[in-house]
Every structure is written in structure tokens, then in C-alpha cells.
Amino acid sequence: MHLSPVLTELAQYPFARLDDWKAEAAASGIELIDFGMGDPREVTPAFIREALAASIEPISSYPRATGLPELRRAISGWVERRFGVTVDPETEVVPTLGSKEAIFSFAQVVLGEKRLVAVPEPAYPVYERGALFANGGVVTVPLDEEHGWLPDLDAFDAWDEIALFWVCYPNNPTGAVAPLSFYEELAGRAREHGFLLCSDEAYSELWFDEPPVSALQIEDRTNVVVFNTLSKRSSMTGYRSGFTCAPREICDALRRFRPTVGTAPQEFVQRASVAAWSDDRHVEDVRALYQRKRETVLPALEERGLRLAGSSATFYLWLEVSGSSEEFARRLLGHGIVVAPGSFFGPAGEGYVRLALVPTQAECERAAAILREVL
Ligand SMILES: Cc1ncc(COP(=O)(O)O)c(C=O)c1O
Structure with a gap:
């Protein structure tokens, strides 16, 4: 075989x-x-389960890759409340089936001439697997305790070869968080060398002392792509609901790619997600x-x-x-x-x-x- x-x-x-x-x-x-x-x-909080049940229609249709407008608005409303940043729900937000599939398939959408992907280690294994299944190459960026589990950007030397640089803060597995200055510095290098800073923020809401910052707070978001999810924040792993927030051109590419894969969340899940993103309590x-x-x-x-x-x-x-x-x-x-x-x-x-x-x-x-x- x-x-x-x-x-x-x-x-x-x-x-x-x-x-x-x-x-x-x-x-x-x-x-x-x-x-x-x-x-x-x-x-899962009762009001979210109830929103799901109330959204089941007698006739079911294929969900569209663009996602429901009310879900995109709820996501951009949450981003505004949580990070003080305005993202356009029409052009900069794509609802996803949890964040894992979006992270996995991202390399397939954006790897072009440059096919190398920078992946931290230790890390969630999906960044690397996504790159390999897209026939990309992987360069490992070691994280260590001495550097607060942040990549040592001065020690990295493949800036011109990479198409993507993955980061994940708050971090799985180490629980470390990144300051805004780190994101700003990496985004600066992304603009200078022409790669995308991909920020997996699945744990942004699970904090104890200070709310962690987001890569969405970077002043110039030209090369910044953020992935987030309801899985951990709202105890909704089984619902499969997340989003990608990216510059318009990237979102346009995702909307072209995703109908082929069929990874739009079910509309009843999207409606339950509107309830979840709209509530912070x-x-x-x-x-x-x-x-x-x-x-x-x-x-x-x-x-x-x-x-x-x-x-x-x-x-x-x-x-x-x-x-x-x-x-x-x-x-x-x-x-x-x-x-x-x-x-x-x-x-x-x-x-x-x-x-x-x-x-x-x-x-x-x-x-x-x-x-x-x-x-
Ligand atoms: C770092 C990280 N990113 C993304 C995910 C994906 O979560 P989901 O697909 O449920 O949104 C996980 C799940 O464990 C994770 O640990």
C-alpha cells in the first residue's frame, strides 16, 4: 500500500x-x-448549550466559508473589548472549525516560493506537521528557560528563507507569556524579511495575574496572523469553533481555499459561538x-x-x-x-x-x- x-x-x-x-x-x-x-x-456554560439547541433548524445547509456575519461581528467585538484593537469583521476575520485545522492548513495556503517554516521547540506538534504536509521545510527554534521560553531572535539566522514564523503565547507546554515588545520586534523582522508572524493564542484567556497581550496589539499588523479559539476559554473543545484574524489579502486567500476543504463550522455551532464570544463573565x-x-x-x-x-x-x-x-x-x-x-x-x-x-x-x-x- x-x-x-x-x-x-x-x-x-x-x-x-x-x-x-x-x-x-x-x-x-x-x-x-x-x-x-x-x-x-x-x-460548557448552559447559555451556550441553549444557544446551540435553539439554533438547530429543520433544514440543514452547507455552512459558507466566510462564516455568519453575526459571528464575525461578535469576534471583532470581543477583540475590541479584550485588546482595544479594531479588526474589520468583513475583511479581517475568518471563523474556523476550532483552531487546529486552521493552524494545520495555513502552510498549504501561503507557502509559495519560500517554503521554510520556523517552528518553536518544545511546541504543540501541529505547526510542524502542517508545514510538512504542505511539502514545506521546517527550521526549529529552540525555547529555553533562560530566555523565558521565548525564541532568541538574535540567535536565529534564517530570516530571509522563512515564509512563516510560529509563536504560541501563553505557551503550550510551558505556560510562559510574551511581552508586546517581543511581538513588535518579531513583526518588525517579518516586515523587513517578508514572512508572516503566525501567533497561536489558544490560551490567551487562561491567566492568573495579568491578562496576556495579543499579537493583534502590534502597531503595524501587515504581516501578522492570529489564531484563537473557544475551546479552552469557554470549555467548548467538542464544538470546534475558532477564528483566524489576518490582513485582508490573507483572509481573501483563506476564503478561496477553505470551501475546497469544507471546514466551516456548522451554523448552529456558529450561533452558539456568537453567544460565547459576546459574554466575558x-x-x-x-x-x-x-x-x-x-x-x-x-x-x-x-x-x-x-x-x-x-x-x-x-x-x-x-x-x-x-x-x-x-x-x-x-x-x-x-x-x-x-x-x-x-x-x-x-x-x-x-x-x-x-x-x-x-x-x-x-x-x-x-x-x-x-x-x-x-x-
Ligand atoms: C497550543 C494550541 N493551539 C491550538 C490548539 C487547538 O485547539 P482547538 O482546535 O480546539 O481550537 C491547542 C489544543 O490543545 C493547543 O494546545
């Missing part, structure tokens, strides 16, 4: 290995508390919930000598561990606690583990007691 060589050559999606380990542990009777994947187990509740879980689990880890090595935002705890991160994760799995080894996010993640604070509050309390006992 002949398959895509990109698919054949790709290593197994690391989290599929975690699933294998979990299945083994569960088969041997261990009860698991799963801090592995970043899939919130929280209820429930997001405060979501933040409070993660703060409480953080305050439950983190002290147990710190008491046992583990050090938080980033994590000023997001629902992730990124912790330094001694020795192999896979061994550490497997040891905790033996006690029913599932964590993701840092090595799953690339070699630069070795020496760290990531806990996604997605189990329920009661499970977090049980996990804290177990951690105090076994670490």
Missing part, C-alpha cells in the same frame, strides 16, 4: 503513546487521574476554576521539591524533573497520575513534565494527596 511519505515518515503522534501506557495501567487495575491531554472536562468563572486547581495541585508538587519552570498562564504546570521525563511520567502512572513527559514536545522538553489541570477539582484534591505520598 502506498501512503503519503510524509505520513509514513512521521513519528507516532506522541500522545498516542501516552494512550498506550494508560491502557496498560488501566488493564492492570490502576485508577487513573489524567493530567495528560489538554482537554477540559468542565461543563463565564470566562472569569473558567479562570477561577483553573486557579483553584492550580492552588490545589502545585503546592503538593513544590513541597516535594519539584520546581515550576514557566507557567504564569494557561492550565498547564511545566515542572522541572531530574532524570528522564518519560521515566518520571511512567513512575507517576504507576500511582495513577497521568502526566505528559516534556520529551513529547521535542528534545528541548526533556527534563520537564507537563500537567494539564483538566481533571475535576475533586480529582485534583485526590491527586495532590497521592503526590504528597509518592514523590
Whole structure:
């Protein structure tokens, strides 16, 4: 059987290995508390579910790639309230089916003569996979604690060869945030060297002290593309609803590309999304919930000598561990606690583990007691 060589050559999606380990542990009777994947187990607020149910029409039609005008307006209203920035809902916003598909397919839309994509490491694996399936090349940009998990822009030297430079703040997996000055500097280089700054802001609303800034706040957004989503902010991973915000020319290209792929969200999901983007109150509740879980689990880890090595935002705890991160994760799995080894996010993640604070509050309390006992 002949398959895509990109698919054949790709290593197994690391989290599929975690699933294998979990299945083994569960088969041997261990009860698991799963801090592995970043899939919130929280209820979607009732008003959003009701908006979805009320939007189901007797006749269903294909959704249009442009998205409903009221959804684009709700998104641009949120951007204005949250970041103080005006984006044109007609020309600069494209609703997407969650943000993952939009991130994955972006390279297919924009890679032209230049085919190299700069991808941070450790990172969410989709930036790299999207580049490879678009027959692009990848240049890895290491992130380390010394630089606050930001790319060292002075150490990077492929500015003229790259078409895209991916960043993600607040960051998965490290929880680090980026200052506006970082975005401004990178956007300046993007204009100078003719590449696009792609900013994945999936976690922009999960913060504890200060609301993180957005790349949308860069003064000159000529080369800036931002991806965001309701998944984490509104506990809506299963709805699949996000958006891309980009200069008009890029949005025009997306609107030409996307009908072929058929990735417009269902209209009832779009209507529920209007309700979600128009309300900020429930997001405060979501933040409070993660703060409480953080305050439950983190002290147990710190008491046992583990050090938080980033994590000023997001629902992730990124912790330094001694020795192999896979061994550490497997040891905790033996006690029913599932964590993701840092090595799953690339070699630069070795020496760290990531806990996604997605189990329920009661499970977090049980996990804290177990951690105090076994670490
Ligand atoms: C960094 C990052 N970006 C994007 C996504 C995609 O989220 P969604 O497709 O649910 O919007 C995720 C999901 O875990 C993520 O961690």
C-alpha cells in the first residue's frame, strides 16, 4: 500500500503513546487521574448549550466559508473589548472549525516560493506537521528557560528563507507569556524579511495575574496572523469553533481555499459561538476554576521539591524533573497520575513534565494527596 511519505515518515503522534501506557495501567487495575491531554472536562456554560439547541433548524445547509456575519461581528467585538484593537469583521476575520485545522492548513495556503517554516521547540506538534504536509521545510527554534521560553531572535539566522514564523503565547507546554515588545520586534523582522508572524493564542484567556497581550496589539499588523479559539476559554473543545484574524489579502486567500476543504463550522455551532464570544463573565468563572486547581495541585508538587519552570498562564504546570521525563511520567502512572513527559514536545522538553489541570477539582484534591505520598 502506498501512503503519503510524509505520513509514513512521521513519528507516532506522541500522545498516542501516552494512550498506550494508560491502557496498560488501566488493564492492570490502576485508577487513573489524567493530567495528560489538554482537554477540559468542565461543563460548557448552559447559555451556550441553549444557544446551540435553539439554533438547530429543520433544514440543514452547507455552512459558507466566510462564516455568519453575526459571528464575525461578535469576534471583532470581543477583540475590541479584550485588546482595544479594531479588526474589520468583513475583511479581517475568518471563523474556523476550532483552531487546529486552521493552524494545520495555513502552510498549504501561503507557502509559495519560500517554503521554510520556523517552528518553536518544545511546541504543540501541529505547526510542524502542517508545514510538512504542505511539502514545506521546517527550521526549529529552540525555547529555553533562560530566555523565558521565548525564541532568541538574535540567535536565529534564517530570516530571509522563512515564509512563516510560529509563536504560541501563553505557551503550550510551558505556560510562559510574551511581552508586546517581543511581538513588535518579531513583526518588525517579518516586515523587513517578508514572512508572516503566525501567533497561536489558544490560551490567551487562561491567566492568573495579568491578562496576556495579543499579537493583534502590534502597531503595524501587515504581516501578522492570529489564531484563537473557544475551546479552552469557554470549555467548548467538542464544538470546534475558532477564528483566524489576518490582513485582508490573507483572509481573501483563506476564503478561496477553505470551501475546497469544507471546514466551516456548522451554523448552529456558529450561533452558539456568537453567544460565547459576546459574554466575558463565564470566562472569569473558567479562570477561577483553573486557579483553584492550580492552588490545589502545585503546592503538593513544590513541597516535594519539584520546581515550576514557566507557567504564569494557561492550565498547564511545566515542572522541572531530574532524570528522564518519560521515566518520571511512567513512575507517576504507576500511582495513577497521568502526566505528559516534556520529551513529547521535542528534545528541548526533556527534563520537564507537563500537567494539564483538566481533571475535576475533586480529582485534583485526590491527586495532590497521592503526590504528597509518592514523590
Ligand atoms: C497550543 C494550541 N493551539 C491550538 C490548539 C487547538 O485547539 P482547538 O482546535 O480546539 O481550537 C491547542 C489544543 O490543545 C493547543 O494546545
